[in-house]
Amino acid sequence: MAACSRTLLQVGNLFADILLFTTTVTMRLSSFLTKLALWGRTALLMGGVLLLTGCKFNFWQMDGHQTTMVTSGPVAKSQLEVFYVTCWVTLIIFLIVGAVLAYATIKFKARNSADEHAEPPAQSHGNPMIELSLIGLSVLALVFIAVPTLKAIWFTYDPPEEQKANVYEIAATGYQWWFKFSYPAEQIDGVGSLTTANELVIPAGRPVRISLRTVDVIHSFWVPKLAGKVDMIPNRGNHLWLQADEPGYFWGQCAEFCGESHAVMRFRVIALNEQDFAEWVAREKQPARTVNAAELASAEKPQIEFAAFKRNAYGFSDKWNAKADVSPLDNWKQQQFPAKQESAPLIAEGRELFLNKTCAGCHTVRGHDGLGITGPDLTHIGSRTTIAAGLLENNPEQLARWLAHPDQVKPGNKMYETGYIPNNIQLSNEEVTALVAYLGSLK
Ligand code: HEC
Numbered sequence: 169m170a171a172c173s174r175t176l177l178q179v180g181n182l183f184a185d186i187l188l189f190t191t192t193v194t195m196r197l198s199s200f201l202t203k204l205a206l207w208g209r210t211a212l213l214m215g216g217v218l219l220l221t222g223c224k225f226n227f228w229q230m231d232g233h234q235t236t237m238v239t240s241g242p243v244a245k246s247q248l249e250v251f252y253v254t255c256w257v258t259l260i261i262f263l264i265v266g267a268v269l270a271y272a273t274i275k276f277k278a279r280n281s282a283d284e285h286a287e288p289p290a291q292s293h294g295n296p297m298i299e300l301s302l303i304g305l306s307v308l309a310l311v312f313i314a315v316p317t318l319k320a321i322w323f324t325y326d327p328p329e330e331q332k333a334n335v336y337e338i339a340a341t342g343y344q345w346w347f348k349f350s351y352p353a354e355q356i357d358g359v360g361s362l363t364t365a366n367e368l369v370i371p372a373g374r375p376v377r378i379s380l381r382t383v384d385v386i387h388s389f390w391v392p393k394l395a396g397k398v399d400m401i402p403n404r405g406n407h408l409w410l411q412a413d414e415p416g417y418f419w420g421q422c423a424e425f426c427g428e429s430h431a432v433m434r435f436r437v438i439a440l441n442e443q444d445f446a447e448w449v450a451r452e453k454q455p456a457r458t459v460n461a462a463e464l465a466s467a468e469k470p471q472i473e474f475a476a477f478k479r480n481a482y483g484f485s486d487k488w489n490a491k492a493d494v495s496p497l498d499n500w501k502q503q504q505f506p507a508k509q510e511s512a513p514l515i516a517e518g519r520e521l522f523l524n525k526t527c528a529g530c531h532t533v534r535g536h537d538g539l540g541i542t543g544p545d546l547t548h549i550g551s552r553t554t555i556a557a558g559l560l561e562n563n564p565e566q567l568a569r570w571l572a573h574p575d576q577v578k579p580g581n582k583m584y585e586t587g588y589i590p591n592n593i594q595l596s597n598e599e600v601t602a603l604v605a606y607l608g609s610l611k
């Protein structure tokens with residue numbers, strides 16, 4: 169529909185341009201032709217607009233996952249306010265300048281051929297009063313924008329003084345193309361610092377201060393509904409703070425071009441109420457879950473049939489939205505608990521493969537084998553809603569797809585990449601099935 173309206177408008181414009189062109193060439197402004205062109209153009213424009221109203225304008229609602237127009241915390245809100253101030257001031261300037269221009273165009277237009285060939289009127293050389301007041305007005309407009317902008321810059325730089333005592337600290341590190349999140353030991357009693365990846369869990373209603381670093385190139389940390397963007401720069405510590413007013417599930421994105429898979433370097437922020445957050449920390453502190461074969465009724469080894477893997481096939485994790493029957497946050501909560509059907513032998517086989525196929529050299533699974541730090545920490549990978557840095561939904565099909573063809577899912581990613589030691593790990597379907605069962609059990 170949109171394409172159709174656009175074509176219609178283009179055709180209309182073409183006609184109108186031809187008509188206007190002919191009129192200019194002859195310089196005989198046949199008022200009939202000009203009027204016809206004008207009316208024709210207007211009619212086509214209106215027709216086009218009418219056609220466009222038939223389209224479904226989702227973008228107009230501006231409530232996408234990564235919109236900055238619907239905010240969920242004070243930092244993003246203050247950033248949005250600056251945007252609105254700037255927008256209104258420039259809109260008013262546009263209206264004033266546009267009105268003066270329209271007035272002058274209509275009032276002083278040539279009405280007949282005598283007007284057309286008339287001498288230009290006497291030129292003036294400026295009016296100091298008008299010029300000074302215009303300068304004054306421009307300065308005023310800039311000051312009007314600058315005051316809230318500066319206030320917002322101070323506000324977004326650090327949490328307000330009175331809230332400092334309540335700040336929660338987290339460290340985020342950018343890697344090509346995923347994010348590591350560490351919770352400093354001072355806030356986690358017992359086990360030292362906690363490390364997770366790609367899903368940042370925060371307490372809702374509390375300011376969270378995130379220190380930002382990178383181990384390779386420049387990345388940028390951005391959670392459109394909460395705060396951003398601040399660059400993660402090599403050899404330089406940056407920080408930002410954000411706060412989610414209510415518990416929720418938020419989309420984040422690297423916002424600085426960082427290589428091939430920059431566009432799919434995503435992450436999630438999960439804000440939880442006090443109790444849920446405390447429970448999450450308690451679970452996270454536990455080493456990886458070990459499935460006890462004796463506890464499980466089914467000792468059979470089910471085989472999962474995986475569909476053929478297609479590049480860019482459906483599976484991207486964006487499908488959760490407000491209209492889904494399960495909200496993204498509830499989806500996350502469900503993901504925290506072990507699946508009802510688990511096969512202990514398959515999981516044991518997967519655990520063995522994790523070591524034998526050198527996965528353990530790049531990934532940490534606390535409590536099991538694996539101390540690698542090249543890739544994301546997988547200690548609790550089973551309880552995350554996404555894999556491959558927020559790209560795919562974390563379910564058996566997508567996990568299998570990722571393990572079988574990480575290079576196709578995410579171009580250039582550093583798992584299995586040529587040049588790394590395990591260069592091209594080959595996994596059979598059976599091995600993938602076992603690894604999927606193992607990873608899924610790591611709650
Ligand atoms: C050469 C190091 C390396 C090896 C070996 C490796 N991985 Fe990875 N893995 C990575 C990196 C790097 C990523 C992050 C890729 C990205 O998202 O850009 C990753 C991502 C993952 C993820 C998604 C994690 C998340 O939070 O999104 C899983 C699951 C995974 N690997 C499992 C495995 C398994 C199973 C093996 C063994 C068959 C394995 N990896 C071998 C480096 C490695």
Ligand SMILES: [Cu+2]
Pocket residue numbers: 342345386387388422423424425426430433
């Ligand atoms: Cu990046």
